[in-house]
Amino acid sequence: MRKGRVVAFALVFALAMTPSAAFGYRLLGHRLKYGVGDCGASTQYYYIDSSAWAFAPTCESAMSDWVHTTSRLGITTPISYKRTTVKSSSRMDIYSKSYVFPSGVLAGTQFFNGSTLADPSGTDWVWGKIAFDQPYYSQLSNFNMKGTASHEMGHVMGLNENNSNIYAVMCQLGCGRVVCNAQKDDLAGINYLY
Ligand SMILES: [Zn+2]
Numbered sequence: 424m425r426k427g428r429v430v431a432f433a434l435v436f437a438l439a440m441t442p443s444a445a446f447g448y449r450l451l452g453h454r455l456k457y458g459v460g461d462c463g464a465s466t467q468y469y470y471i472d473s474s475a476w477a478f479a480p481t482c483e484s485a486m487s488d489w490v491h492t493t494s495r496l497g498i499t500t501p502i503s504y505k506r507t508t509v510k511s512s513s514r515m516d517i518y519s520k521s522y523v524f525p526s527g528v529l530a531g532t533q534f535f536n537g538s539t540l541a542d543p544s545g546t547d548w549v550w551g552k553i554a555f556d557q558p559y560y561s562q563l564s565n566f567n568m569k570g571t572a573s574h575e576m577g578h579v580m581g582l583n584e585n586n587s588n589i590y591a592v593m594c595q596l597g598c599g600r601v602v603c604n605a606q607k608d609d610l611a612g613i614n615y616l617y
Contacts, residue, residue: 447612452544455551457514458617459580459613459617468512468515470506470507470508470509478560481572483506488604502613513550514579519554519557524554530553530571532551532552535551553578555572570596577592591606591609
């Protein structure tokens with residue numbers, strides 16, 4: 424009896440918490456110093472290293488869905504990115520590596536000012552570096568490869584994990600993400616930041 428009462432209380436508590444936790448976006452704290460493209464007035468560039476060329480179509484599709492949201496979702500953001508082959512022009516570099524993260528981690532993002540690592544909770548950053556962990560990443564479905572690429576791009580732009588919202592691309596795959604591209608709540612975060 425006593426145990427049953429405890430469980431019932433926990434359920435009520437969980438339900439009461441759900442509305443505020445299940446929607447919206449979460450931020451890293453700071454943002455890209457030079458923005459995300461200013462609606463094309465200051466287009467930003469991303470660079471795909473040769474190590475990740477096998478995933479270039481996936482990355483291009485993920486980025487296209489961050490850029491072209493007006494027709495897809497009826498939401499407009501300042502995001503304007505184009506791919507470049509000139510690494511020095513890039514503010515989002517994409518690599519593929521092997522076993523660089525703790526076991527099972529699919530990908531990661533680091534933040535930089537010049538060559539100095541930046542803590543995104545404490546300072547703006549000039550560019551971000553995405554790395555897929557190829558042995559794990561390459562085993563994903565095309566849908567989840569794209570979703571993971573899109574998720575890391577969201578980190579570079581300043582969005583944090585949003586693991587209580589499975590309909591946000593910023594939800595980690597391991598927490599049940601069911602989408603493969605930027606969604607309403609992710610874009611709301613971008614429009615708050617920029
Ligand atoms: Zn993440």
